[in-house]
Amino acid sequence: MLDLNQIRADFPILSETVYGKPLVYFDNAATTQKPRCVVQKIEEGYYKRNANIHRGVHFLSQEATEAHEASREEVRAFINAKCANEIVFTRGTTEAINLVASSFGELLQAGDEIILTQMEHHSNIVPWQLLRARRGVVLKVIPFNKKGELKLDELENLISSKTKLIACTHVANSLGTINPIKEIIRQAHAHSIPVLVDGAQSVPHIKVDVLDLDADFFVFSGHKIYAPTGIGVLYGKEEWLEKIPPYQGGGEMIDKVTFDQTTFAALPFKFEAGTPDFIGSTALAEALRYVNAIGIETIAAYEHDLLVYATEQLSRFDNIRFIGEANHKSGLISFLIGTIHPYDLGTVLDKLGIAVRTGHHCAQPVMQAFGVEGTVRASFAFYNTKEEIDIFIAAVERAKKMFKQ
Amino acid sequence: MTINEKQDEIISEFEFLDDWLDKYQQIIDKGMASKGVEPKDKVPENLIEGCQSKVWVVAELIDGKVNYRAESNTDIAGGIAAMLVDVLSGHTPQEILDAELYFVERIGLKEHLSPTRANGMLAMMKQIKLFALAFSSKA
Numbered sequence A: 001m002l003d004l005n006q007i008r009a010d011f012p013i014l015s016e017t018v019y020g021k022p023l024v025y026f027d028n029a030a031t032t033q034k035p036r037c038v039v040q041k042i043e044e045g046y047y048k049r050n051a052n053i054h055r056g057v058h059f060l061s062q063e064a065t066e067a068h069e070a071s072r073e074e075v076r077a078f079i080n081a082k083c084a085n086e087i088v089f090t091r092g093t094t095e096a097i098n099l100v101a102s103s104f105g106e107l108l109q110a111g112d113e114i115i116l117t118q119m120e121h122h123s124n125i126v127p128w129q130l131l132r133a134r135r136g137v138v139l140k141v142i143p144f145n146k147k148g149e150l151k152l153d154e155l156e157n158l159i160s161s162k163t164k165l166i167a168c169t170h171v172a173n174s175l176g177t178i179n180p181i182k183e184i185i186r187q188a189h190a191h192s193i194p195v196l197v198d199g200a201q202s203v204p205h206i207k208v209d210v211l212d213l214d215a216d217f218f219v220f221s222g223h224k225i226y227a228p229t230g231i232g233v234l235y236g237k238e239e240w241l242e243k244i245p246p247y248q249g250g251g252e253m254i255d256k257v258t259f260d261q262t263t264f265a266a267l268p269f270k271f272e273a274g275t276p277d278f279i280g281s282t283a284l285a286e287a288l289r290y291v292n293a294i295g296i297e298t299i300a301a302y303e304h305d306l307l308v309y310a311t312e313q314l315s316r317f318d319n320i321r322f323i324g325e326a327n328h329k330s331g332l333i334s335f336l337i338g339t340i341h342p343y344d345l346g347t348v349l350d351k352l353g354i355a356v357r358t359g360h361h362c363a364q365p366v367m368q369a370f371g372v373e374g375t376v377r378a379s380f381a382f383y384n385t386k387e388e389i390d391i392f393i394a395a396v397e398r399a400k401k402m403f404k405q
Numbered sequence B: 001m002t003i004n005e006k007q008d009e010i011i012s013e014f015e016f017l018d019d020w021l022d023k024y025q026q027i028i029d030k031g032m033a034s035k036g037v038e039p040k041d042k043v044p045e046n047l048i049e050g051c052q053s054k055v056w057v058v059a060e061l062i063d064g065k066v067n068y069r070a071e072s073n074t075d076i077a078g079g080i081a082a083m084l085v086d087v088l089s090g091h092t093p094q095e096i097l098d099a100e101l102y103f104v105e106r107i108g109l110k111e112h113l114s115p116t117r118a119n120g121m122l123a124m125m126k127q128i129k130l131f132a133l134a135f136s137s138k139a
């Protein structure tokens, strides 16, 4: 069981008020709040260990380097990668996907095919479109059904001898759907096709084991798992990271530089040009330790309870429309009430102290598929409570009356 | 009524509403009532797009006075647009160009004037004045 009083005390922002009302923060899919220990880690980093890493002989530089590399090991253990040199620090999910699109893309030729899904976040669509413009690759899309579940029986038809990669989200940020990613990877590997998994919405909420999934690339953002913005992770199987060329050039990523030729550093430094966010990495590791202390399985079970409870409560509204009703869902709900525009509903909820997201959630193809402009999305974290859901439901009720629905 | 008299009227209408939700109810009601733009006029030239809401504004010059109509796909942006349009309609282009719109801030909607706000209120005000400018250069 979670000690919610203790947990909520760890997140100072949760006791803030907005417009004189207690804050109810249901926008966790966009970014999560930070526990005190993570912020303290940042402060401690700047006050006690701040020196550029990897190049210094002096004491502080070595301390900072060790902390940074220990964080890499913490990330490795968290997602159960084989070795720490398969963990590349990036600015976030978006940068990690762009890295793969760019570097893996170097291996591709015109006519090669990449399979995406209809429920991707724009950051797992646009980098591939840029690659299409540069290289002439072809993009194919796995569609989803009315409930927002991938139609995996179509995958076999989409795969061809030219398919070079499948890039698929683990959990869809606009629908909450948890995709059967292990099965997708198994099917892809049967055709020797590697898979990139967008784990932005899965790592914070469900157990992820990249070895068990057998993912070739797996990416996520620190800020969605209680760590700061500006730090994220690309996991890549060693063989793939060895095979693909560097992304950016600069310091840190080289072995020897002459004007004729440069040889590159070993993994993972080959992909970490420039001074990395060595303070952010330690804060990310601290966030992962915080999550571990509670236990990701405990978190997943509790957030599932919140999802079930909120779904039940919302179902009482006669004119509710859920966008995303997959059998396997993570803790977020996209919905509409009658003809109330999401922006209108979000604005009234905001005035009642409730932070939800409204709009297309960077997944316009999903909105197009459902024929809506946008939705209201409530997304939960383990520090949320059923009492907060009750406040939220009362607020929706109130808004419903205001818009005469 | 002058533009300022109309603004003052709105301000006193809102003064009695101390609860935020009552203020919003007032705006929503105005938004629901304002559906004055005909489908044929809902063209890109008349569209002011906030990041989440759409507002269409049309203007015509009748006997030297500008008449505006506005409609939105959202009730809140629509309500704000309706107030703007009510305040400025029936005045000459020059009066509109000279007008200082203070009512939005005074009724407590200042946050909607932020350029990052999703409803594009600043763009709406600019567009409304641009119509007046176009009419004044014709006159």
Ligand SMILES: Cc1ncc(COP(=O)(O)O)c(C=O)c1O
Binding pocket: A029, A030, A091, A092, A093, A094, A095, A121, A123, A124, A169, A171, A172, A173, A198, A200, A201, A221, A362
């Ligand atoms: C599924 C998914 N992919 C990618 C991203 C992009 O993450 P970031 O903006 O942290 O790079 C998000 C975040 O909104 C997401 O939900």
